[in-house]
Each structure stands twice: as C-alpha cells, then as structure tokens.
Amino acid sequence: MPPTDLPREVISIILSDADKRTLTNCSRVSREWLVLATKCLYHEVEIRGNAQLASFLEILSTTKFLPLHVKKLVFKPLGDAMIEIDAYTLATILDQLPLVQSLAFPGASIAQVTNRTQIAALKSRAPRRIKYLSLDCITFNPMAYQWIKIPHGEGHYQHEYGMLLEVHRILLLFSSIERLHLETRDYLWVVDRFSDLEVLNDCPRLNTRVNSMVLNADACVMDMMRKSAVSQTLTTLQCMPYEESTVRALQGFLGACPELMNLRFVQYSPEGPDTNDLPTPSFNLSHNRRLQSIYFEARLIPSPNPVHFATLYLTSWLRTLETVKSKTFREITLDLQMPLPPPNIPYVGNFGDKVIIQKHQENDFQTGWSVLDTALDRFPSLRVVRITASAYAGTIFARKGKHVDLWEGVSESIVSLMPRMNRRNLLKFETVIL
Structure with a gap:
C-alpha cells in the first residue's frame, strides 16, 4: 500500500518518548501499519507545554480519527516551561473526545476563565462520567489571581478568590469520578471556609460523585468537597492536613462521609512532627460506621x-x-x-x-x-x-x-x-x- 502523510505535530506528540526516538523523524508510514497501530498509538496522548497544547487543539479541530481512539490525556510542563489550561479549554477538548476516561495534569498551571460567554457555557454544560482525574501538584500564577471585584446587585461588590473558583469549575465538568487525585503544590489559599466565598453561592453545588480520592489541599477545598456529593459517595480517602484550619476542615469532611471504608493518613507537607515537634492530628471517626481499614x-x-x-x-x-x-x-x-x-x-x-x-x-x-x-x-x-x-x-x-x-x-x-x-x-x- 502507498504511504500516507501524518502531520508532524501529531508525530511529535505521540512519538516523543525515549524508546520511540528512532521514529520521531518519520513523516510517512505504511497505511497497513497505521491501521494496525492507530488504536495503540492514540490510546494515550501526552501534551507537554503550551506550544504542543496549541498544536493539539488545532489538530483536534481538523481530524476525525482522534475521537475514535483517545482514552487518556496527560498535560505536562515542558522542562521549565509551564503548561496552562483552564476549565473552558478542557471542556472543549472533552466535547471532541467522547472516549476519554483518564485525565492527568501533573504540575500544570490552572488558568482563569474570564470570558462571560465561556463562563455561561460552562454553567449550562452537561457533566460526564470519567474513571480517573489527577490534578496532581497543580499550580496557579499568583499574578493572575488577584482579589477581583465582581458586580453583585446594584452598586454592590463581592470578592472571590479565583483559584478555588477554577478548581470548582473543573470539577463541575464531571458527574462521576472513580478516582480523584487533588493536590496543590503551593499552599496559596487564604480563605479558611468555603462558606466565606459568597460568589460560589451563585455557582451550582458540586454534584460530582467520587469513589476514591487523594486529597492534599487546604481548608476551603475540603469544605467545598464536604458541601457536595463527593462526601456522600466516597469510600476511599488518602490525606493528611498540614495546619490547624485544614485539620478542622478535614474533620468536618470525614464526618460527612458515611460510606467511607478505607482511610489513609499520608503526610504530604514537609512540615510535620519530624520537623516541628508537634503531634500529628487525631480525628473523630465515630460517624464512619463502615470503616474497614x-x-x-x-x-x-x-x-x-x-x-x-x-x-x-x-x-x-x-x-x-x-x-x-x-x-x-x-x-x-x-x-x-x-x-x-x-x-x-x-x-x-x-x-x-x-x-x-x-x-x-x-x-x-x-x-x-x-x-x-x-x-x-x-x-x-x-x-x-x-x-x-x-x-x-x-x-x-x-x-x-x-x-x-x-x-x-x-x-x-x-x-x-x-x-x-x-x-x-x-x-x-x-x-x-x-
């Protein structure tokens, strides 16, 4: 069979691993090989850096074969170059890739959605099920997340802290997550309680159902989870708060998890009993009547x-x-x-x-x-x-x-x-x- 051309951007995305280095310069491949290998090659797509993300979005809008095969997406920084993604861009990608069941953002920077049309589209979007979502060591550009004044009623303003709102928007994209990994690299939250963020009262409560979760985040994130469907369905939790406000928030979250069966206290923060000579927190688990381990x-x-x-x-x-x-x-x-x-x-x-x-x-x-x-x-x-x-x-x-x-x-x-x-x-x- 005659060979077929592949876009070089596609090749750089799918054949960038060290063990495939000999193939990275190929731009023409056998059609017979392509038919046999497509399912394997496009099962997982790894996108590194903003340039590859832009190329991927362009390819996604012009090809028909990716939606038939891609089931896992990984968004990573490229060296020291950060990769930024926001909830609306992620929603656009998911709409075009219906088979995706695994999403990972190790070290990615979460950007703000500021366009009113995009915000409205996110609010009206129907959520979907997914097996795995990893927001592992996500970061935020502090310069982009200043305290913002938002009109609320006639002549009134209310404040919101953008970082939490963007996490909220991403989680709203999903109705069910089998395994969720939510971990922030920098402890930048300044709000102790989710209820303090009145702006989030205008957003739908999280109706995301989660079975298993790794949670290494601050008090406001834990409170957001507590006031959602997450706490009602969670069976496995791995976490360990690093300071007093997150200890209080985690206790409230544990009390709202009646189905919890497996609990793992794992210390993520470098601050702990081995460095500050303070005792590790204790918790009241009397509400967790189904606890097994x-x-x-x-x-x-x-x-x-x-x-x-x-x-x-x-x-x-x-x-x-x-x-x-x-x-x-x-x-x-x-x-x-x-x-x-x-x-x-x-x-x-x-x-x-x-x-x-x-x-x-x-x-x-x-x-x-x-x-x-x-x-x-x-x-x-x-x-x-x-x-x-x-x-x-x-x-x-x-x-x-x-x-x-x-x-x-x-x-x-x-x-x-x-x-x-x-x-x-x-x-x-x-x-x-x-």
Whole structure:
C-alpha cells in the first residue's frame, strides 16, 4: 500500500518518548501499519507545554480519527516551561473526545476563565462520567489571581478568590469520578471556609460523585468537597492536613462521609512532627460506621529515643482509634519510616531504638505498644495488624557494607508487648525500601 502523510505535530506528540526516538523523524508510514497501530498509538496522548497544547487543539479541530481512539490525556510542563489550561479549554477538548476516561495534569498551571460567554457555557454544560482525574501538584500564577471585584446587585461588590473558583469549575465538568487525585503544590489559599466565598453561592453545588480520592489541599477545598456529593459517595480517602484550619476542615469532611471504608493518613507537607515537634492530628471517626481499614504513617527522626514516636505519633493514633465505632473494622497499618541521613552523617540510628517502648517507659510517655494492644483487642472483626518498616535505599547499612534487617530483635519485642494481638495471630511485620 502507498504511504500516507501524518502531520508532524501529531508525530511529535505521540512519538516523543525515549524508546520511540528512532521514529520521531518519520513523516510517512505504511497505511497497513497505521491501521494496525492507530488504536495503540492514540490510546494515550501526552501534551507537554503550551506550544504542543496549541498544536493539539488545532489538530483536534481538523481530524476525525482522534475521537475514535483517545482514552487518556496527560498535560505536562515542558522542562521549565509551564503548561496552562483552564476549565473552558478542557471542556472543549472533552466535547471532541467522547472516549476519554483518564485525565492527568501533573504540575500544570490552572488558568482563569474570564470570558462571560465561556463562563455561561460552562454553567449550562452537561457533566460526564470519567474513571480517573489527577490534578496532581497543580499550580496557579499568583499574578493572575488577584482579589477581583465582581458586580453583585446594584452598586454592590463581592470578592472571590479565583483559584478555588477554577478548581470548582473543573470539577463541575464531571458527574462521576472513580478516582480523584487533588493536590496543590503551593499552599496559596487564604480563605479558611468555603462558606466565606459568597460568589460560589451563585455557582451550582458540586454534584460530582467520587469513589476514591487523594486529597492534599487546604481548608476551603475540603469544605467545598464536604458541601457536595463527593462526601456522600466516597469510600476511599488518602490525606493528611498540614495546619490547624485544614485539620478542622478535614474533620468536618470525614464526618460527612458515611460510606467511607478505607482511610489513609499520608503526610504530604514537609512540615510535620519530624520537623516541628508537634503531634500529628487525631480525628473523630465515630460517624464512619463502615470503616474497614486505617493506615497511619510516622516519619521517624535520627534521635535514638522512642519519645518522639510515642508522644507525637502513637498517642494521636490511639486517640483516633478510640473513636472508631465500625463493626467491620478489619485492618490497620502502621508505617514507620526511617529518616534520610542529615548532611555529612551517613548513619541515621537503630530502628529499634526509635520505636521500642518498654513497659517501664509507658508511665512516662503515657502510651506504648501494650496500650495499643488493648485498644485493638476491642475489635473482634480485626484481621490484620500490619507494621511496616520503611527505609530509603542506601541508608540502612551495618558494618562491612551489609544491609541491616530492620526487624531483627524489634519484632520480637513488639510481639512480647502485644500479647493479645499475638494470640489472635494478627501481627504482620514488613519491610519496604523507598
């Protein structure tokens, strides 16, 4: 068969990976090969930078084959060059690609929609279902997001903070999301409560239904989620607030999630007990009656004393566990993470010295493994108590350059301090190399 020409912009988009480098200069391919490879090639389209985004939009408006094949879109920066996308542009792309089920915006900058016609079109647009949406480490140009005065009634103005409004507009594009990842790189929000933003009262409440969510955002975003269908359908949540206002907002959000079954507390912010010596937050989970699993994470410090782990992590975990009322609670994971070594100090201490709380220390710390043992024994439905030792590769060497078994002598001590869990054969010790 004679070859057919492909637009060079298409080739640069779909064949830009390192393992396809030998094909990036091809502009003519066999029609037979094209028919066989089209489905695979166009299943996922990765767009890097604003120039490729502009080319993609142009191609999309002039071709008929992309809507038949594209199911996943990824929008990324190109080196140091940011990629900017707004809700209206995204809606336009989705309208032309009906098969798309996965969207990812790692590191993308979310731009404002300021055109009144476009804003009206977004409000009247019918939402669609999608399997995966990742707004991972999204950013905002602070110069473009000033406090804006918007006419409201005769002679009156109300203020809105544009960043939250744009996130709201993007989420409104979807009626159902199986997995949502919402994480901001820069903590730029200045409004603590969603209810303070009167301008959003003019927008429809989010009717987006989400099954599983990773949420690393500020209080106003959590409140926006709480006052929506998200909280009513959520079954899996991974999060950890980084300051007081987000702790309060997350507590409100958790209280509005009656279907929640899997909860993972994962610290995203560099600020935490390992840096500020403040205890990790505790939460009231009494409203989460269907809870099945909880994951707790502790970032240990180089100090060999277990007081840091006991008072800043374990105490808060026990307070949280005291509130669990679920009759289906089956699994708990404690992830104990060894620290990275400080500069010029290759050794970060012994794992056991950081986490073993002996019986005689429990009175001083008012907590310990035996206290946890008693707390967990009240759950007859419990099936697994998983305790994980996590360490960065290259940081756990003994003498002569050999790797250390982090659990050597440690698991035995914990077993002796948790006789109830041991008798029920629930304890499971694991090692993870980060």
